[in-house]
Amino acid sequence: MAQPILEINHLQKRFGKFTALKDITFTVNAGEIFGFIGPNGAGKSTTIRTLLGLIRASGGSATIFGHDVWHDSVAIHRRLAYVPGDVYLWPNLTGGEIIDLLLKLNGARHTAQTDDLIHRFGLDPTKKARTYSKGNRQKVALIAAFSQDADFYIFDEPTSGLDPLNEKLFQEAVLDLKHQGKAVLLSSHILSEVERMCDRIAIIREGTIIETGSLAEMRHLTRTVMTVTTKTPLAPTTLPGVHAVQAGQQPNEWQFSVEAAQLPTVMTALTAHQILALQSTPPTLEDLFMHYYGKA
Incomplete structure (x- = not known):
């Protein structure tokens, strides 16, 4: 059996006396879209920041591609694409310049696929980032992510600020990643989006995973x-x-x-x-x- 792309076992994170993550355990496999849901403050973003190596876990373990997310974060990031829920850009660069910069930082380059994504998402790449709305800032990050040939994609509330048409384009692009055999972790508050796209789901409540499985497996509840x-x-x-x-x-x-x-x-x-x-x-x-x- 192939090793999971992401494997989390009893992950914990404490900030002083406050325990943000009490017990997080789940896996994400290649060719799978995994939904990660819960309300604000449940621990979704803390989990993702831990996976990205931005903060260090207080207990448990988490590996991506078999590498520890804290000690081997540089090696992991070479094969990973990430889009946060609120994208901040360099205000004096154009959208096109930022897309090219993000691709270059990850060892990728601007291709015909990038141009196609810019056209489909309706982004004007010649405008300065300071003129962009929240939705357009999200588009810049999504276009850069989808232009990369990563093995694992992490999306944390990625459609925040997008209109319904661009939400649909996002969903189509993610499903295409699945067909390519890529692994996707999708944290979203849009339950219909998760239900439509995800193979399996984890529900987090107060820092603990309370249910994991496919929607069909969970419907008995x-x-x-x-x-x-x-x-x-x-x-x-x-x-x-x-x-x-x-x-x-x-x-x-x-x-x-x-x-x-x-x-x-x-x-x-x-x-x-x-x-x-x-x-x-x-x-x-x-x-x-x-x-x-x-x-x-």
């Missing part, structure tokens, strides 16, 4: 919403694992949520009442997220 119309009268409140029962507008129409473990039993009961119409909505990543954070 949430409920399926069902709207059903039956031929004969139904008493859904008597069914096991049913919650939030509401009567519909039509005779014998009901809406309710069902625990995953009880779905087979509920479906058997509904069939006995002769189903005329049935609509089910599987749980989303937002449902899963609120399963944890709605209790906080």
